[in-house]
Amino acid sequence: MKELTGKVAVVTGGNSGIGAAIVLELAERGAQVVIDYVAHPEAENELERKIASLGSRAVGVKADISLVADIELLVSRAVSTFGQLDIFVNNAGIETRTSVLDTSESQYDKVLAINLKSAFFSTQIAARQMIKQEAGGRIINITSVHEDWPMPGNTAYCLSKGGMRMLTRTAALELAPHGILVTAVGPGAVATPINLSTMKDPALMQKLDSVIPLGRMAKPEEIAQVVGFLSGGGASYMTAATLFVDGGLMHQSPGL
Ligand code: BGC
Numbered sequence: 037m038k039e040l041t042g043k044v045a046v047v048t049g050g051n052s053g054i055g056a057a058i059v060l061e062l063a064e065r066g067a068q069v070v071i072d073y074v075a076h077p078e079a080e081n082e083l084e085r086k087i088a089s090l091g092s093r094a095v096g097v098k099a100d101i102s103l104v105a106d107i108e109l110l111v112s113r114a115v116s117t118f119g120q121l122d123i124f125v126n127n128a129g130i131e132t133r134t135s136v137l138d139t140s141e142s143q144y145d146k147v148l149a150i151n152l153k154s155a156f157f158s159t160q161i162a163a164r165q166m167i168k169q170e171a172g173g174r175i176i177n178i179t180s181v182h183e184d185w186p187m188p189g190n191t192a193y194c195l196s197k198g199g200m201r202m203l204t205r206t207a208a209l210e211l212a213p214h215g216i217l218v219t220a221v222g223p224g225a226v227a228t229p230i231n232l233s234t235m236k237d238p239a240l241m242q243k244l245d246s247v248i249p250l251g252r253m254a255k256p257e258e259i260a261q262v263v264g265f266l267s268g269g270g271a272s273y274m275t276a277a278t279l280f281v282d283g284g285l286m287h288q289s290p291g292l
Pocket of ligand 1: 182225226231
């Protein structure tokens, strides 16, 4: 039997980038998965097919996680389709690459709603369901090195990730008595759609690679494997912590 056989997971933003890799990783480990998406149903369908070929099951749900009612829909679909909820991964995220001087009110609201408000209410709604089941659970927040590390020119994003850091810490303490473990994974630069403009610019790529001690961006699977670990028995004593998966990026030294 695979490690996550019998477990049910929800992954937000599950049909692209890091989210799609997490969906596949959890399914490979035996979990049944609810794939949240907002666009590109064909990518979601393709994932469902791949998961069926792995011998597991997935269902796609079109939901805008910046709305509490849509988060409720994700959890209720997990329960109505697969009978329960064990793992909730707050993965969906956007960035505007704008500074404190030029971020508009609507850009600010959108980034904070999709990245942070969604993680807060998903934690609340997922935890209520897990408490009802009385079998604990895992809530995993995909943050960023920028939960801690400033990124000039991406202020609202940094703010949202810093908020997710404290959500992880605080919710972990509140939910510990229920056996619900709350952790975060903080990726560095990953080859996904969010970094498309950098990836298309060879000079920028060279600059980026030169500041990453491991010398390259991560593949989405390299982040997903860590989420797989945090979902399983090997991480039974981990809560309130972030695992940074950044190739050493946050600790680079100018070598002076
Ligand atoms: C951001 C990327 C950035 C990377 C490393 C990620 O969280 O989304 O835009 O390249 O961090 O700084």
